[in-house]
Amino acid sequence: MHPHASQPGSPTTIAAVATASGVGAVSLVRLSGPESLAVADLATGGRASGMRPRASHYCRILDDAGEVLDDGLMVVFRSPNSFTGEDSVEFSGHGGMLITREVLARLLACGALPAGPGEFTQRAFLNGKLELTQAEGVMDLISAQTRLALRAARSQLEGVLGRRTTAARDEVLATLAHLEAWIDFPDEDILPDTGVSLRNGVSSVIATLDALLATADQGRLLREGARTVIFGPPNVGKSSLLNRLLGFERAIVSETAGTTRDTIEESISLHGIPLRIIDTAGLRQAGDHLEAAGIQRTQRQLETADLLLELADASLPRPPAMARISTETTRLLLLNKSDLGEHASWHGVQALRLSCTNGSGFEDLSLAIRDALHFNKSEWGDHAIAINTRHQACLQAARRALLAALELLDDPSTDAELAAIDLREALEALGEISGRVDTEDLLGEIFSRFCIGK
Ligand SMILES: Nc1nc2c(ncn2[C@@H]2O[C@H](COP(=O)(O)OP(=O)(O)OP(=O)(O)O)[C@@H](O)[C@H]2O)c(=O)[nH]1
């Protein structure tokens, strides 16, 4: 962060370039904070404060001698009707790198402070314009590489995850209120089913949390891409498979076994799922030390994969022992070169048959990959929720607390107050997801990952 950058939460006026750096048709410079209009007035010769809010006005940005620095469109927003909830001004000027820097420098000279990364979004959050999950959705939206990632980000931005966790929180709150009434009025007649209904309440929240937690893997895959490693003996067509999936000749293909020495990684979108496809050196007794180093790299890739594509040559006899790797990772067996006919030893072996030469079998392959990563419709398609690791940690903490409460409620001899403590802990953990329980550290951590101007 800039040494003079404003501190989060302080009522300063910040400025930043909101568009990507580089040359473009237009670049947007933003101001937000109580002095936004005063700063813009200084920079425009008093034009800004007379502008009708939320309407575009042509104006010029002037330097301190009154010379024109740039001209373009300005929009002013009056608190609370802006993205940040504060008074804000946006100026769209010419998209040159130098001219944009000069406009920003002029706004800073007129009294604004440079914004830190994500500070506009952070202010929107602090002013109640966004929940934390929605602010994170903004971030996901910007970094989304595929259609599905975009859909998940959009639904998070629209507050789907926030609403789910708020509903779970309300349910815990209701159960806690029920339990506390029971504790506070021990002499009242307790209906015989009170214990049962308390337990049911807790169990139902646990089920909701489980459903959300089940989206964590998909969330990580959507944000980072699924590491998909192609491996197998030399010359079976691993590099050909990479090239086919990519749609261009990225890796060298040749009839010489041991062609690929280093690992090659490329990203593709498959049915909207981001995949990081990794082509590896063929696994065999190494011919030289270079190849041995390549094979070592292959082993390392296999250990960190989300999905393994094990490739074999359908036209050759089935090797006595397929790759000697032991891993829990889902593995798909692919028989390539099916255009050459299938060797009898493969008959009856469950595998996907394909040909990198004529392209057969690729639609089945992409469906199989989608299913293996659990992105098939029934499991994921209808509710585009994909939690991140922060949400996962909060949900797990809440779940642990709820399980502890459940155990206490199951035992009639325990003090109900102890179960209430667990329920309050679950409430806190759930509140953290939407940012209700805010800690400075948490907010700083999240917003620092944004770019400046966001
Ligand atoms: N007939 C046929 N030939 C193929 C097919 N796929 C690949 N080949 C050929 O098989 C040979 C090896 O292909 P590569 O893609 O280089 O194989 P690789 O597994 O990457 O080999 P290494 O990098 O040496 O381990 C090349 O001559 C390809 O043209 C296929 O589906 N059918």
Ligand SMILES: [Mg+2]
């Ligand atoms: Mg190769």
